Amino acid sequence: MYVLGINAYHGDVSAVLLRDGAVVAALEEERFTRIKHYAGFPTQAIRRCLEMAGIAGADVAHVAISRDPSANLPQKALFALKKRPSVRLVLDRLKNRRALREVEGPLADALGLDRTALPTVHNVEHHPAHLASAFFCSPFGEAAVAAIDGFGDFVSTSLAEGRGNRLEVLDRTYFPHSLGMLYTAVTQHLGFLHYGDEFKVMGLAPYGEPTRVDEVRQLVRLEQGGTFELDLDYFRHWSDGVEMEWDGGYPSLGRVYADKMTDLLGPARRPDEELTGAHEDLAHSLQVVYEEAAFHVLRGLHGRTGRRRLCLAGGCGMNSVANGKIRANTPFDEVYVQPAAGDNGTALGAALWVWHQALGHPRSFVMDHAYWGTEYPDADVEAILDDAVPGRADADWRYTATVYGSSEEAIEATADLLADGNVVGWFQGRMEWGSRALGNRSILADPSRADMRDLINLKIKFRERFRPFAPSVKREALHDYFVGAAEDPFMQQVYPVQPDKREGLPAITHIDGSGRLQTVAQDQNEAYYALISAFEKRTGTPVLLNTSFNENEPIVDTPEQAFACFHRTRMDAVVIGDTVVRREPIGGRPADSEEGESS
């Protein structure tokens, strides 16, 4: 039986197809529309799911939508009575509900069906969908489960206990109190205004000192039993109709902090203003206060369940710095965070909720790798090269393509390139599910080279110099390189790099000595594991620098997009399947190459 889960008209819309409870395909619409965090309807993701399963829309028995406008109506009514929100807030919410009611048309279109022939459609409330995405595909038979985010269906935080194929929701924190909103408000105050910019602030935080913790603590009150409340005087998301918009598919959120926050924290930074030590200190202080609050919530959850295993989801579940500290700061000793812990993952959770909770089927599926996306095994890379660069040369560069007879040879050649200091685009197999590249759509480099971070940030990713890069480490070498780390194939936890390894790995060691690691196991990604092993043979280091294969755009989906990204940036080579395309400068290096080009 096929169950299709979708996240629609929210950030990061997506589709996931289950066959008898196991994931067949999991796709984010942004990869197809090429609009980051795309927030419309996941039409292309749905069609590709069907295509990959080789089925028609009529074969889908149930559709699960990760939103339920009729959920929590008493809380909504009470809020409206008590707080008297603006007319705009009410109108925005009505507009939102209308879009949801209109799901049937786009859904029928995506499935290629008449509206009257749609499968059974289930509305699964946003937070139960998050909880289900965390627990039902975890390796745990029983666990405590938490979802912590901005908001969805009027809820920001929910706590649950999972047993077998059942999830029991124990507690909810309702709008307008939200730890996600706390993080977003200070992120906006720091001049980062785009949807998803919270990650930048998390990356900035270690550059500063926690000098402003006392001020940031005033924004949120931690209360008995693991609950919390925002001091609403500092916020305006609840009073002034600040709703998420998605014009043209671009999600955006108006200003959520009130003027009083500026009185407390000083003037907000303009997006074009230089980042100073004061901004870094505020980012650090925010991260500290967020962690205090998150651990407080999780300790409360432990108190209610007595469980030692935790499944975590929600936008805040993507705070990998906090995630890496959960085991040290709470009684939980095992933590599972699936790769799409944000709203993208609610498509997965809605589908799993329907399969287990609504239809009563037993558990049978564990998500132990992230490779559930598209693949292009028949790509003719030479033809793509000839199309993009006629004559295989342009003004500055000459391109050569080598088609190897086996993946082993291509891996050996790639390891040579990496060991020689080249930056390599690595495009293999099925696309990753979730926002992290995990060795199938990655840009790779030697982590021991000191100049590599600036080189990649400034010449390939064209982004802020402070953004760190992540290490992929062979599973067997995890504890040689990281302190107190847990295995994590999804790159969801940050741990300290072993002190004696930091100097040798400057490109992946953040300023505070930490790294957001991915463990790579042979049975989870054979080609990537073989590549790291081949690199280790040459350098003695079982670690690669791994960043997503993109440049200010969603991660590349097709070989053509991979090649276009390679072509317009300063990568040295791209490997697509068993074909390696290298480029070399014609008549010496182009003018800007002195700034730190690797050897």
Ligand SMILES: [Fe+2]
């Ligand atoms: Fe959410």
